[in-house]
Amino acid sequence: MENLEKILAQHPFFKGMPPEHVAYLAGCAANARYNPGDFIFRNGQPANQFFLIRYGTISLEIFVPGKGAVMIETVQEGNVMGWSWLVPPYRWHFDARALELTRAIVMDGECLRKKCAEDPRLGFELMSRIARLIEERLRATQLQLIDIYGKD
Amino acid sequence: MAARQDPMIPLPYRIETVQRETGDTFTLTLVPAAGDQIGPFAAGQFNMLYIFGVGEVPISISGDPSESGKLVHTIRAVGSVTRAMQRLKAGQVIGVRGPFGSSWPLEQAQGNDVVVIAGGIGLAPLRPVLYTLVKYRERFGKVILLYGSRTPEDILFRRELEKWRQRFDMEVSITVDRATGRWRGNVGVVTKLIPRAPFDPYSCIAMVCGPEIMMYYSVLSLKDQGVPTECIYISMERNMKCAIGFCGHCQYGPYFICKEGPVFRYDQVESLLNKREI
Ligand SMILES: Cc1cc2nc3c(=O)[nH]c(=O)nc-3n(C[C@H](O)[C@H](O)[C@H](O)COP(=O)(O)OP(=O)(O)OC[C@H]3O[C@@H](n4cnc5c(N)ncnc54)[C@H](O)[C@@H]3O)c2cc1C
Ligand code: FES
Numbered sequence: 535m536e537n538l539e540k541i542l543a544q545h546p547f548f549k550g551m552p553p554e555h556v557a558y559l560a561g562c563a564a565n566a567r568y569n570p571g572d573f574i575f576r577n578g579q580p581a582n583q584f585f586l587i588r589y590g591t592i593s594l595e596i597f598v599p600g601k602g603a604v605m606i607e608t609v610q611e612g613n614v615m616g617w618s619w620l621v622p623p624y625r626w627h628f629d630a631r632a633l634e635l636t637r638a639i640v641m642d643g644e645c646l647r648k649k650c651a652e653d654p655r656l657g658f659e660l661m662s663r664i665a666r667l668i669e670e671r672l673r674a675t676q677l678q679l680i681d682i683y684g685k686d
Numbered sequence: 687m688a689a690r691q692d693p694m695i696p697l698p699y700r701i702e703t704v705q706r707e708t709g710d711t712f713t714l715t716l717v718p719a720a721g722d723q724i725g726p727f728a729a730g731q732f733n734m735l736y737i738f739g740v741g742e743v744p745i746s747i748s749g750d751p752s753e754s755g756k757l758v759h760t761i762r763a764v765g766s767v768t769r770a771m772q773r774l775k776a777g778q779v780i781g782v783r784g785p786f787g788s789s790w791p792l793e794q795a796q797g798n799d800v801v802v803i804a805g806g807i808g809l810a811p812l813r814p815v816l817y818t819l820v821k822y823r824e825r826f827g828k829v830i831l832l833y834g835s836r837t838p839e840d841i842l843f844r845r846e847l848e849k850w851r852q853r854f855d856m857e858v859s860i861t862v863d864r865a866t867g868r869w870r871g872n873v874g875v876v877t878k879l880i881p882r883a884p885f886d887p888y889s890c891i892a893m894v895c896g897p898e899i900m901m902y903y904s905v906l907s908l909k910d911q912g913v914p915t916e917c918i919y920i921s922m923e924r925n926m927k928c929a930i931g932f933c934g935h936c937q938y939g940p941y942f943i944c945k946e947g948p949v950f951r952y953d954q955v956e957s958l959l960n961k962r963e964i
Contacts, residue, residue: 681863
């Protein structure tokens with residue numbers, strides 16, 4: 535556990551978070567490893583995890599009939615993945631597939647929600663960090679939508 | 687062969703090769719058709735290319751500045767002149783005036799990390815920089831190329847990118863907006879690569895080229911990393927006619943892009959970039 539706590543504290547997502555909060559959240563964490571090609575989750579499955587990538591690359595994909603899997607984003611070392619565990623009905627809206635050997639810390643969504651409810655200050659801290667991520671993702675998606683390498 | 691003087695008179699150049707890069711982009715290699723040729727160029731400069739009876743367009747030089755004689759231009763077919771250029775064949779002759787404009791700050795970059803950020807066709811005006819960085823590699827700190835393209839099929843200069851990527855003294859990261867099936871690289875906008883790139887923000891020169899919106903967001907991200915605006919350079923495009931600072935066609939605030947540009951230090955043009963009417 536002590537080891538996981540150290541790894542969490544070093545991950546950019548938890549940078550600057552009070553150590554007692556990190557220690558408390560570490561109770562929800564576990565180590566995971568994925569081989570190239572492994573599906574980490576699939577669209578429609580229950581979403582109950584939050585991933586902090588330590589190493590490797592994961593592709594987020596949407597299946598488009600007639601086109602196959604369209605990659606919409608890749609996440610790598612230092613990134614986090616997944617916030618569907620935060621909002622009902624807690625289901626994934628895309629597939630996540632490891633492109634290479636990937637190591638991650640997986641945090642249990644139900645456990646996180648419970649801890650946030652027990653300690654609202656910690657909950658606010660965690661939600662603020664996740665809100666920042668969602669905002670970053672939204673901005674990136676907007677740039678992808680306006681086709682920034684386009685002709686006009 | 688002598689270098690010619692009058693900057694308004696195109697010199698005839700014969701197309702030696704036409705290389706298809708992507709569906710809408712191609713590279714012309716030109717050699718002087720008569721005796722005269724234009725003078726040497728610096729990375730970032732452009733020529734005016736003229737198709738007889740169709741029109742003239744400014745196009746950056748995408749070849750190696752240390753190779754004299756041949757001119758290399760990479761062109762994306764977007765309108766009447768560039769589409770007509772796409773139909774040209776080896777052996778045909780076009781007119782060339784140049785080289786014009788300012789260049790990328792390769793001198794200032796010496797001793798510093800160099801971050802080259804390109805979007806779409808913006809890799810073409812930066813290719814001469816990359817040739818120079820590779821040729822005089824020991825003069826620079828870390829060399830990093832971040833390149834964003836719409837899809838894997840739109841990636842320019844694949845073979846060269848692969849060669850540079852395999853070098854141990856260069857970091858090459860490519861990202862696309864979307865991909866299917868076999869793509870194994872990054873997906874996401876080019877600005878996402880900037881925070882991960884291992885350069886020293888306090889001792890680097892960043893050169894950014896692509897559509898204005900892409901340059902704008904790339905500069906924001908560079909600034910977030912702590913890179914001072916005086917160390918960031920961008921290349922601006924406007925319609926041109928004379929290319930020698932006469933006609934005012936390319937005016938951009940207080941500047942004529944054909945003369946003071948196309949390469950500007952970012953703090954020179956920062957206040958103009960967000961003005962809608964310019
Ligand atoms: C200094 C400088 C360097 C350039 N270097 C290159 C280069 O290396 N390779 C290259 O392919 N192009 C380059 N360009 C852009 C090129 O000059 C234009 O694409 C060209 O002038 C378009 O002419 P056209 O007659 O084919 O299109 P037009 O018929 O004039 O325009 C057709 C359509 O293309 C759009 N368009 C026009 N100009 C541009 C532009 N600059 N960028 C995007 N869309 C445009 C118009 O909005 C219009 O919708 C450069 C421009 C400048 C000013
Ligand atoms: S194109 Fe005539 S002044 Fe620039």
